[in-house]
Amino acid sequence: MTKLFQSAITESGPIECLGQAFPNDAARREHFSKLLAEKLKDLEFRKIDGFPIGSDEDILTLSDPPYFTACPNPFIENFVEHYGTPYDPSFPYNKEPFAADVSEGKNDPIYNAHSYHTKVPHKAIMRYILHYTKPGDIVFDGFCGTGMAGVAAQLCGDRTTVEEMGYRVDDSGNVLTPNPDVAGSAWKEFSVLGARRCIANDLSPFAGFIASRYNDFSSEDYDMSSPLDEILDVSPNVRSLYTTHGPKGNADAAIEYVVWSEVFSCPGCQHETSLYEFAIAPGSSELRETFTCPSCGKELEKSDLGSVWTSVIDIDGRGFLKERKTIPVEIVATISNKIARFAPTEFDLQLIRSADALPLVDVPNAAFPHGRQTRKIKSGSGIEKIHQMFTRRSLQMISPAWKSAQEAASTRKGRVALFLLSGALTLISKRERYRDGSGKGSQSGTLYVPSLQVEKNPFDVIDRKRRSFARLPLSTSSAMCSVTVGSHTDVRIVPDNSVDYIFTDPPFGESLQYSELNFFHEAWLSVRTKMESDCVLNYVHSKGIPFYQSTMKRSFAEAYRILKPGRWITVEFSNTQASLWNVIQVALQEAGFVVANVSALDKKQGSFNSVTTTTSVKQDLVISAYKPNGGLEERFAKMMGSEDSVWDFVRTHLRYLPSVRLKAGRLDFIAERDPRIIFDRMIAWFVRHNAPVPLSTQEFQQGLRGHFVERDGMVFLTDQVLEYDKKRAQVAQAPQMELFVLDERSAIDWLTDLLKKRPSTYQELSPEFMAQLGAGWKKHESRPELSSLLEDNFIQYDGTGEVPSQIHSYLSTNHKDLRGLSKDNPFLVAKATDRWYVPDPNKAQDLEKKREKALLKEFETYQAATGRRLKEFRLEVLRAGFKAAWAAKDYKAIISIAQKVPEEALQEDEKLLLWYDQALTRTEAGD
Numbered sequence: 059m060t061k062l063f064q065s066a067i068t069e070s071g072p073i074e075c076l077g078q079a080f081p082n083d084a085a086r087r088e089h090f091s092k093l094l095a096e097k098l099k100d101l102e103f104r105k106i107d108g109f110p111i112g113s114d115e116d117i118l119t120l121s122d123p124p125y126f127t128a129c130p131n132p133f134i135e136n137f138v139e140h141y142g143t144p145y146d147p148s149f150p151y152n153k154e155p156f157a158a159d160v161s162e163g164k165n166d167p168i169y170n171a172h173s174y175h176t177k178v179p180h181k182a183i184m185r186y187i188l189h190y191t192k193p194g195d196i197v198f199d200g201f202c203g204t205g206m207a208g209v210a211a212q213l214c215g216d217r218t219t220v221e222e223m224g225y226r227v228d229d230s231g232n233v234l235t236p237n238p239d240v241a242g243s244a245w246k247e248f249s250v251l252g253a254r255r256c257i258a259n260d261l262s263p264f265a266g267f268i269a270s271r272y273n274d275f276s277s278e279d280y281d282m283s284s285p286l287d288e289i290l291d292v293s294p295n296v297r298s299l300y301t302t303h304g305p306k307g308n309a310d311a312a313i314e315y316v317v318w319s320e321v322f323s324c325p326g327c328q329h330e331t332s333l334y335e336f337a338i339a340p341g342s343s344e345l346r347e348t349f350t351c352p353s354c355g356k357e358l359e360k361s362d363l364g365s366v367w368t369s370v371i372d373i374d375g376r377g378f379l380k381e382r383k384t385i386p387v388e389i390v391a392t393i394s395n396k397i398a399r400f401a402p403t404e405f406d407l408q409l410i411r412s413a414d415a416l417p418l419v420d421v422p423n424a425a426f427p428h429g430r431q432t433r434k435i436k437s438g439s440g441i442e443k444i445h446q447m448f449t450r451r452s453l454q455m456i457s458p459a460w461k462s463a464q465e466a467a468s469t470r471k472g473r474v475a476l477f478l479l480s481g482a483l484t485l486i487s488k489r490e491r492y493r494d495g496s497g498k499g500s501q502s503g504t505l506y507v508p509s510l511q512v513e514k515n516p517f518d519v520i521d522r523k524r525r526s527f528a529r530l531p532l533s534t535s536s537a538m539c540s541v542t543v544g545s546h547t548d549v550r551i552v553p554d555n556s557v558d559y560i561f562t563d564p565p566f567g568e569s570l571q572y573s574e575l576n577f578f579h580e581a582w583l584s585v586r587t588k589m590e591s592d593c594v595l596n597y598v599h600s601k602g603i604p605f606y607q608s609t610m611k612r613s614f615a616e617a618y619r620i621l622k623p624g625r626w627i628t629v630e631f632s633n634t635q636a637s638l639w640n641v642i643q644v645a646l647q648e649a650g651f652v653v654a655n656v657s658a659l660d661k662k663q664g665s666f667n668s669v670t671t672t673t674s675v676k677q678d679l680v681i682s683a684y685k686p687n688g689g690l691e692e693r694f695a696k697m698m699g700s701e702d703s704v705w706d707f708v709r710t711h712l713r714y715l716p717s718v719r720l721k722a723g724r725l726d727f728i729a730e731r732d733p734r735i736i737f738d739r740m741i742a743w744f745v746r747h748n749a750p751v752p753l754s755t756q757e758f759q760q761g762l763r764g765h766f767v768e769r770d771g772m773v774f775l776t777d778q779v780l781e782y783d784k785k786r787a788q789v790a791q792a793p794q795m796e797l798f799v800l801d802e803r804s805a806i807d808w809l810t811d812l813l814k815k816r817p818s819t820y821q822e823l824s825p826e827f828m829a830q831l832g833a834g835w836k837k838h839e840s841r842p843e844l845s846s847l848l849e850d851n852f853i854q855y856d857g858t859g860e861v862p863s864q865i866h867s868y869l870s871t872n873h874k875d876l877r878g879l880s881k882d883n884p885f886l887v888a889k890a891t892d893r894w895y896v897p898d899p900n901k902a903q904d905l906e907k908k909r910e911k912a913l914l915k916e917f918e919t920y921q922a923a924t925g926r927r928l929k930e931f932r933l934e935v936l937r938a939g940f941k942a943a944w945a946a947k948d949y950k951a952i953i954s955i956a957q958k959v960p961e962e963a964l965q966e967d968e969k970l971l972l973w974y975d976q977a978l979t980r981t982e983a984g985d
């Protein structure tokens with residue numbers, strides 16, 4: 059990698075920061091720390107959502123202002139003023155939605171250097187930043203975690219990294235991408251090489267700290283010749299606690315690690331011994347599923363064993379803590395160049411006892427908060443306090459080193475040491491598992507303390523981490539990335555319309571409890587996450603989907619406010635629950651964004667496909683949405699939500715969509731150009747602007763045809779269709795939309811697509827239709843009869859009168875013997891009889907009216923139903939009912955029906971969720 063930025067470990071010499079000159083870096087920090095200290099006294103400032111928990115002093119110690127503050131960063135305004143460009147509506151900006159693999163680069167050493175519960179690799183984010191921005195632009199990530207978006211923004215200026223990713227950089231600094239589409243032209247322009255800036259926000263001070271360090275990184279800082287030892291080696295005597303004399307007492311070596319085992323009792327004879335002795339056969343390292351008691355010979359499994367508890371004196375000496383009894387069972391050391399594993403000798407045990415007897419200083423005396431993850435370690439291992447996650451011996455090393463790094467945190471070397479220690483903390487805790495003869499790391503996403511633990515030599519761990527940091531091909535500068543800590547729901551420190559692009563990876567829901575997990579580090583950092591604002595599902599904290607939804611909605615409202623009009627937001631989401639995905643989509647649209655593409659990673663092909671429905675299968679999903687430029691909003695207000703504003707919306711929206719998309723040389727169907735999806739987007743836009751939708755589905759479909767051009771089931775603007783036609787002429791096959799039949803609506807869509815291509819009889823349709831009604835069918839949705847779907851939505855030719863042109867053209871193109879026959883030819887009539895077909899627009903409108911009437915009638919029966927809950931229902935009935943109630947401003951009707959249907963049915967349906975949430979909002983607003 060090219061060295062982009064100079065390390066400042068020496069910190070001498072004049073520097074410039076946000077336009078101000080300072081004699082040296084210490085003066086810079088002192089100046090901004092004073093300003094921050096003033097700000098911390100401001101009560102209003104401390105009221106910002108998600109303001110972390112910590113004293114002024116601790117916040118100031120952890121911060122490195124103006125680049126990073128362990129609280130909302132009051133200097134971001136200056137950052138934007140100094141480096142940003144004001145929004146200019148006349149600036150030509152025209153980008154299409156973009157989706158690339160979000161997991162690319164997971165083996166990268168930069169990604170792996172400092173672990174976190176989940177990360178998007180910087181190389182994956184770089185593709186997005188390169189696509190949407192130019193050098194110097196400002197990128198924002200409000201759920202930044204370890205700040206990979208900042209690293210990505212900076213490395214867009216690093217030629218080596220950009221080239222490693224398969225791009226080429228020409229002499230003028232243009233980034234070129236392979237162009238397989240045009241014969242003879244191997245590369246096409248994609249972007250411009252050059253670093254971008256970033257504003258990175260996270261609720262967690264620990265995340266903010268990691269982000270600040272990743273974005274101010276120089277490998278030289280970790281070089282073995284750098285002055286870190288002064289900070290880290292504060293307790294040289296402690297090294298001797300990690301020595302051994304070997305199994306025979308004749309060696310003098312450093313311990314690599316010690317295996318500790320929980321003690322259990324045999325339910326048969328009450329014999330107490332370690333799990334290690336119970337379940338690992340002598341001479342082997344394998345943990346057996348079944349084993350016999352060494353005392354009475356009873357056949358046992360781990361779950362049969364009884365726990366053995368012990369009491370330890372608390373570090374403040376004020377009381378006792380009850381915890382599971384553990385004992386050292388194996389020492390591992392390199393003796394005479396060979397790995398030796400042996401049972402602890404009296405020397406080893408004596409060393410542990412002497413470490414236990416030493417006083418503990420500067421260890422945080424912090425009790426784990428009540429929570430979902432913390433509850434497990436409390437009941438499972440009896441661990442109440444943070445220090446119980448470490449052996450007393452490792453605390454002898456980590457506490458003084460941490461303290462001295464904290465004391466030196468106003469200097470670069472202090473911050474560097476703290477980063478190193480925080481990267482090593484889990485590795486030297488009891489969370490490290492032992493399995494099959496070696497350490498297996500900690501169980502990610504939990505605070506789990508295993509029955510067989512590995513106590514690593516902390517000096518080795520830190521040395522190794524330091525060497526790996528020293529080898530990292532990473533060079534970043536704090537001046538490029540402003541890091542701030544607080545809730546995304548309130549980023550008032552970022553000015554309106556100031557950000558050029560947003561990439562974000564929101565919390566997943568319930569699998570990761572960030573604030574509980576981060577407490578492990580934050581107890582040491584002395585500044586903690588405001589747990590109430592952690593955007594997760596957590597039954598212990600009574601946080602359900604409504605909490606998640608409202609936090610997302612408020613966060614996206616802030617994202618909308620700070621993004622420049624006409625610019626894009628990319629939301630990456632590792633989906634495990636379709637309902638959360640819908641919550642995110644709805645929240646985006648309620649904030650004012652317009653969704654322009656939803657893609658899912660096809661793990662087998664490694665490529666992204668546009669999707670219209672999400673499943674509950676774990677998928678990486680990417681939403682691309684834009685903030686429409688001011689013109690659309692103003693025109694909408696003027697036209698008062700009339701029919702003209704429908705076409706204005708569609709015209710503006712189509713402009714944001716790609717005209718042609720190729721995949722492996724073939725034309726890809728652009729789902730967002732499908733009239734049905736455009737209709738949904740239009741509805742969301744109207745609902746968000748509190749305006750009734752002035753057109754029915756059929757009127758909309760008909761109007762679309764009048765205002766725009768349709769090709770292969772997709773809608774285009776006239777100038778866009780030229781580009782599409784050109785490409786279409788070169789390929790034999792029209793692109794196909796892949797439809798999944800999951801409910802009545804998608805069943806109708808599927809039938810429409812099929813009957814458009816091939817008018818068919820009931821007998822022909824029936825087996826194909828049955829095959830579509832597979833496992834994905836929505837849980838509470840009644841299964842419709844094919845016959846009633848056909849009756850309600852299509853027309854059957856009964857053999858009287860002329861053969862309808864839809865059937866005529868199908869038969870004459872596909873059957874040689876029917877070619878050229880007139881519409882009343884008896885042979886043709888016989889072949890056409892009983893076939894179902896898609897009605898022409900006028901007839902379709904009549905059918906729609908009839909169907910809507912029937913749906914609303916059924917909705918009335920739902921309203922009248924006396925039981926508290928509707929178990930099975932038709933989503934189409936709910937949609938029609940909600941739509942009508944919305945138009946009549948009868949929000950109560952929506953809310954009362956919503957309360958009768960299972961929550962997940964609403965949450966899994968984007969349209970219902972939108973109407974319901976807006977009905978709640980309107981009711982709260984007293985409308």
Ligand SMILES: C[S@@+](CC[C@H](N)C(=O)[O-])C[C@H]1O[C@@H](n2cnc3c(N)ncnc32)[C@H](O)[C@@H]1O
Pocket residue numbers: 108174176177178179200201202203204205206207259260261262265544545546547563564565566572573591592593594609
């Ligand atoms: C999926 S992780 C992001 C990881 C990040 N993309 C990375 O590369 O490291 C989600 C983050 O959201 C943060 N978070 C949770 N609730 C939040 C809130 N209300 N405001 C801001 N951040 C929040 C969590 O602390 C967590 O770091």
